[in-house]
Amino acid sequence: MNVPEDLLYTKDHEWARIEGDNAVIGITDFAQDSLGDITFIDLPKQGAELKQSEWCATVESVKAASDVYAPLSGQVVKVNGELAEHPELVNKSAYDKGWFAVIKISDMSQKGKLMSPAQYKEYTEGLSK
Amino acid sequence: MNYIPHTDSEKEQMLDAIGVKSVGELFEHILPELRPKSFDLPAGRSEFEVIEYLKSLGRKNSSHLTDFIGGGFYDHYIPSAVDALAGRSEFYTAYTPYQPECSQGWLQAIYEYQTVICELTGLDVSNASLYDGGTALYEAAMMAVRLTGRKKIIVDSGVNLIYRTMLYTYTSNLCVEFVETPVVHGQSCREDIYKHLDDKTAAVIVQNPNFFGAVDDFSDIVRQSHKSGALVIASVYPVSLGMLKTPAEMGVDIATGEGQSMGIPLSFGGPYLGFIAVKKEHMRQLPGRIAGATVDKDGKRGFVLTLQAREQHIRRERATSNICSNEALCALRALIYSSLLGKEGFRQLASMNYQKAEFAKKVLSKIKGVEVKRSSPTFNEFTVCLPINADEAVCRMIDKGFACGFPLGRFYKGLDNYLLVAVTEKRSREEIMRFANSLESVLCA
Numbered sequence: 001m002n003v004p005e006d007l008l009y010t011k012d013h014e015w016a017r018i019e020g021d022n023a024v025i026g027i028t029d030f031a032q033d034s035l036g037d038i039t040f041i042d043l044p045k046q047g048a049e050l051k052q053s054e055w056c057a058t059v060e061s062v063k064a065a066s067d068v069y070a071p072l073s074g075q076v077v078k079v080n081g082e083l084a085e086h087p088e089l090v091n092k093s094a095y096d097k098g099w100f101a102v103i104k105i106s107d108m109s110q111k112g113k114l115m116s117p118a119q120y121k122e123y124t125e126g127l128s129k
Numbered sequence: 130m131n132y133i134p135h136t137d138s139e140k141e142q143m144l145d146a147i148g149v150k151s152v153g154e155l156f157e158h159i160l161p162e163l164r165p166k167s168f169d170l171p172a173g174r175s176e177f178e179v180i181e182y183l184k185s186l187g188r189k190n191s192s193h194l195t196d197f198i199g200g201g202f203y204d205h206y207i208p209s210a211v212d213a214l215a216g217r218s219e220f221y222t223a224y225t226p227y228q229p230e231c232s233q234g235w236l237q238a239i240y241e242y243q244t245v246i247c248e249l250t251g252l253d254v255s256n257a258s259l260y261d262g263g264t265a266l267y268e269a270a271m272m273a274v275r276l277t278g279r280k281k282i283i284v285d286s287g288v289n290l291i292y293r294t295m296l297y298t299y300t301s302n303l304c305v306e307f308v309e310t311p312v313v314h315g316q317s318c319r320e321d322i323y324k325h326l327d328d329k330t331a332a333v334i335v336q337n338p339n340f341f342g343a344v345d346d347f348s349d350i351v352r353q354s355h356k357s358g359a360l361v362i363a364s365v366y367p368v369s370l371g372m373l374k375t376p377a378e379m380g381v382d383i384a385t386g387e388g389q390s391m392g393i394p395l396s397f398g399g400p401y402l403g404f405i406a407v408k409k410e411h412m413r414q415l416p417g418r419i420a421g422a423t424v425d426k427d428g429k430r431g432f433v434l435t436l437q438a439r440e441q442h443i444r445r446e447r448a449t450s451n452i453c454s455n456e457a458l459c460a461l462r463a464l465i466y467s468s469l470l471g472k473e474g475f476r477q478l479a480s481m482n483y484q485k486a487e488f489a490k491k492v493l494s495k496i497k498g499v500e501v502k503r504s505s506p507t508f509n510e511f512t513v514c515l516p517i518n519a520d521e522a523v524c525r526m527i528d529k530g531f532a533c534g535f536p537l538g539r540f541y542k543g544l545d546n547y548l549l550v551a552v553t554e555k556r557s558r559e560e561i562m563r564f565a566n567s568l569e570s571v572l573c574a
Contacts, residue, residue: 040413040438045278058447065438067447 001124002029004095008071008111009120010053015095016071016114018105023072026099027059027090030124035061038087044101048076052110057100059090072110074103194532195560199510199551200340201262201289202401203390205368205478206555208469211392215462226457227418229433236432239420239457242464249370249467249475250384251377252406257418258460259403259452262387263295266334266364268416268450269383269405270296270305273332273360275414275449280305281329283322287312287339288364290540296334315343315505315512323353330359332383337365337373340540341512342549343505344373351380367391367404369508371479376406383407392466393459402459413439416450478554482509485561486552492565493550498572510551512537516572519548525571531564 007015013031017024032038042058050056050070057068079101083089090098115123135143140152149155156164174182196204215221219234226235239257246255259265270282284293286309297307310321317335326333333354338344351361360382368390376384388402389395407415413436421435441448470478486509494501498516515522519536526533538545552561 042413055447058444060438065444065447 001033001121002095003117003121003124005117007095007117008114009117009123010069010071010114011123012053012069013124014068014071018111021104022077022102023074023105024099024102025056025071026094027068028120028124029094030127031059032091032094032098035059035064035066037061038090041083041087041090041100043079043083044076046076046079050074050076050103052107052113060087068100070103071114072103072105073107074105076101077104078102191527191532193530194527195530195556195564196532197534197550197552197556197564198532199342199553200535200549201291201366201387202395203366203368203509203551204395204553204555205390205392206553207392207394207466210469211462211465214465215458220458220461223457225454227434229431233432235457236420236434238461238464239418239455240422240432241468242460243420245464245467246404246406248472249367249375250365250406251375252381252384253409254412254415254419255404255406256415257420257455257457258388259405259417260456261389261399261401261403262289262364262385263292263403264299264452265385265387265403265405266292266362267296267299268403268452269362269385270300270332270334271303271450272383272407272411272414272416273362274305276360276411277331277358279329279331279359281308281325281327282306282331283308283310283325283333283359285310285312285317285322285333285335285339286541287317287341287343288334288336289340292336292364312339312341312343315339315341315502316345317347317350319350319353322350326354326357326359328357330354330357332360332362334362334364337363337376338369338508338510340549341502341505341537342507342510342551344369344508345505346374346379347381348379355380366508368475368479368482371475371477372483373479373508382411388459388463391463393462400456400459402456402463404463412436414449415439417452418455479508481554482552485509485554485556486511488558489550489552489556489561489564492561493568496565496569496572499568509553510549513548513550515546515548518545520545522548522568522571525574526567529567529571531567533564533568 007017009015013028015026015028038059038061040060044050044056050073052073053069055067056070059066059068080099223235226232229236243255259268274280282305284307308325311318322333333350335347347363354361362383363376363381365376365384365386367386367388385405388404393402418434419436420432423431423433425431437443439449441451490501490511493499493513500514502512519538523533523536534548534550537547537549
């Protein structure tokens with residue numbers, strides 16, 4: 001399971017890459033693998049205010065719809081428009097081309113609630129057993 | 130006779146299995162004051178008695194009247210083939226016929242029904258149907274709320290009051306704000322709609338033809354609404370689409386309507402047929418079932434339910450709607466009806482309705498004291514102003530053998546002398562002449 005070193009993680013399998021005041025967010029390799037072929041992603045709207053651990057997107061695979069929760073609070077400054085036509089990018093490239101949105105972080109201290117790569121790796125290994 | 134198939138000992142076994150002492154115990158979590166004191170059901174009667182009772186209720190109907198009433202539900206001819214085909218047991222007895230493994234016929238019928246609705250409205254995607262025109266309008270309104278994230282809806286008062294009432298009832302516990310705008314000279318009041326349009330408006334709801342029968346082109350309302358980021362929902366009369374500008378041609382985002390006029394008999398309370406069609410970009414917010422075409426593993430064409438992740442059996446509380454059913458049998462009738470007519474037949478049907486209504490207008494306007502309202506073009510229904518109360522005229526016309534129209538005073542204040550008259554393809558020239566003569570004589574009385 002791919003768990004890049006430069007990201008932070010949630011127990012609901014979202015990731016965040018902090019870049020200055022902003023964070024790029026998406027779902028993890030573990031999440032995309034569990035969901036199977038993704039057919040549609042309902043992304044947050046540009047300008048929407050996200051709250052940490054609350055709903056921000058829905059991922060549809062063939063027979064399931066799974067909610068995605070915001071890893072951090074903040075305003076959506078950019079969404080990945082490519083995913084509208086190519087939701088499979090999340091399956092192919094969960095950490096790169098399959099990013100969901102960029103948010104302007106409103107409370108940097110919330111970082112403390114996220115898992116480090118090592119913690120997340122251990123957490124997912126526990127789930128796989 | 131007891132219609133509950135379980136014996137007492139079977140009931141005991143079941144209660145035993147789940148560790149409950151009595152059936153009553155199953156309902157104990159409901160507060161006593163919320164439980165019904167009694168279901169107040171009459172004692173059982175024999176089959177013979179029940180049939181006689183129902184017949185006596187049926188005799189209260191005046192089914193012999195020549196029908197000039199519309200108001201959203203119309204007396205169109207239903208070809209015998211509709212009953213014959215829709216009554217086949219393969220269709221008639223099937224319940225929730227959605228399994229692709231054993232319901233290809235039904236799924237194909239639903240798919241074709243959706244195609245008919247898309248062809249008629251010009252829009253991209255239709256669902257498998259809804260209960261009736263009113264519930265379809267409610268679903269469209271909530272779609273707009275979800276799509277825009279806004280909660281204010283502008284409703285033209287030319288929209289059928291029955292639909293408006295349903296809309297307000299359904300949303301009474303939801304935070305949706307409605308603003309009603311007036312009809313002026315038969316048309317939606319642009320000035321008032323634009324005054325209320327703002328960045329909180331989710332949708333503008335209009336109807337074509339409106340309740341007074343007036344035909345409109347909402348293209349300007351659509352342009353203005355889109356500038357404010359609001360959607361436009363139009364409730365339309367499907368038969369009129371054989372000749373009128375379609376919702377898609379006006380740029381309307383969501384079209385809904387009552388499908389009764391397509392092969393479904395008039396009856397008090399239904400079952401009727403709600404339809405809804407949307408632009409492709411909005412399809413993920415459609416409520417209810419959608420049938421789709423696909424190919425099986427051998428490449429053969431087949432049909433399945435599609436986009437199911439919108440629905441409550443998957444999405445749970447985040448589903449687009451609590452609707453998990455449709456009016457499959459009524460939708461099938463609408464499909465058979467439309468297939469029998471075909472595109473050319475549909476055009477001819479619309480034209481006949483229009484021509485006959487125009488003829489009726491001409492004849493009625495010759496009666497002294499009767500004024501046919503002509504401020505707007507109409508389709509097969511129009512408003513006349515009478516020298517007496519329209520309710521009174523309706524009562525007098527029943528004695529002459531006519532259901533002569535809908536008294537507008539029942540829905541609109543100050544219109545007590547106004548009568549809404551509908552003329553379908555079923556009305557002959559002779560009937561229209563007799564109708565006018567009878568009206569003339571009751572007005573003189």
